[in-house]
Amino acid sequence: DTGVSQNPRHKITKRGQNVTFRCDPISEHNRLYWYRQTLGQGPEFLTYFQNEAQLEKSRLLSDRFSAERPKGSFSTLEIQRTEQGDSAMYLCASSFGGASNQPQHFGDGTRLSIL
Amino acid sequence: AQKITQTQPGMFVQEKEAVTLDCTYDTSDPSYGLFWYKQPSSGEMIFLIYQGSYDQQNATEGRYSLNFQKARKSANLVISASQLGDSAMYFCAMRRNHRGSQGNLIFGKGTKLSVKP
Numbered sequence: 001d002t003g004v005s006q007n008p009r010h011k012i013t014k015r016g017q018n019v020t021f022r023c024d025p026i027s028e029h030n031r032l033y034w035y036r037q038t039l040g041q042g043p044e045f046l047t048y049f050q051n052e053a054q055l056e057k058s059r060l061l062s063d064r065f066s067a068e069r070p071k072g073s074f075s076t077l078e079i080q081r082t083e084q085g086d087s088a089m090y091l092c093a094s095s096f097g098g099a100s101n102q103p104q105h106f107g108d109g110t111r112l113s114i115l
Numbered sequence: 116a117q118k119i120t121q122t123q124p125g126m127f128v129q130e131k132e133a134v135t136l137d138c139t140y141d142t143s144d145p146s147y148g149l150f151w152y153k154q155p156s157s158g159e160m161i162f163l164i165y166q167g168s169y170d171q172q173n174a175t176e177g178r179y180s181l182n183f184q185k186a187r188k189s190a191n192l193v194i195s196a197s198q199l200g201d202s203a204m205y206f207c208a209m210r211r212n213h214r215g216s217q218g219n220l221i222f223g224k225g226t227k228l229s230v231k232p
Contacts, residue, residue: 031218033219035220041225042206043220044222097218101167103150104150106152106161108159
C-alpha cells in the first residue's frame with residue numbers, strides 16, 4: 001500500500017493560466033474524490049469518480065474546472081483561466097466503495113498559488 | 116442540510132495529559148458515519164477513527180477514542196497521553212450512508228491542537 005500520491009506538491013502560476021494536477025489513488029480503491037481546502041477551513045467536496053465514471057460534481061466546480069479518470073486509475077484535475085480565488089490546497093482521496101464505514105485516504109495535496 | 120460544527124478554533128494541552136476535541140453534527144439521515152482526521156502542517160489528512168451511527172459502543176483506536184452521544188448529536192475525540200507529535204489540525208467529518216448518496220465527506224472547520232512540553 002503506497003498510499004494516495006499527488007503531484008505536484010506546489011504550483012505557482014499567473015492568473016489566467018491553465019493548471020493540471022494529478023492524483024494516483026491506492027490501487028485497489030474504486031472511488032476517487034477531489035476536495036478543495038482554503039485557509040482556515042475544512043476540505044470541501046468538488047467531485048468524485050467511481051472507476052472511470054464521474055458521478056457527481058459540486059456546484060463549487062465551475063465550468064473552468066474539469067476532472068478525468070481514464071481507465072479508472074489515476075485522475076487529473078484541470079483548472080482553466082485561473083483566478084485569484086482558485087488559490088487553495090487541492091486534496092485527492094480514495095476509498096474502496098462508498099459505504100459510510102469506509103474511510104477515505106488522502107494524499108498530501110497540491111497547493112496552488114495564483115499570482 | 117448536513118453540517119459539522121467544531122466550536123474550538125484552538126486548544127492547548129500539556130504533554131502526557133488527555134484532551135477532548137468537540138464535534139457536533141446535524142443530519143436527518145438515520146444512517147451515517149463519523150470520522151476524525153489529523154492534518155499536520157505538511158498538509159496530509161490522516162484518518163484516525165470511525166464511528167457508525169448504529170454502533171453500540173464508542174470507537175477506540177490506540178490513544179484515540181470517540182465519545183459518541185447520538186441523542187445529543189455529538190462525536191467528541193479524546194486523545195489520551197498527549198504527545199508533541201499530536202500538535203496538528205483535527206477535523207471531524209460526516210459521511211452519509213443513504214441510497215443514492217455519493218459518499219463524500221462533510222468537514223467541520225477544524226480545531227488546532229498544540230501540545231506543550
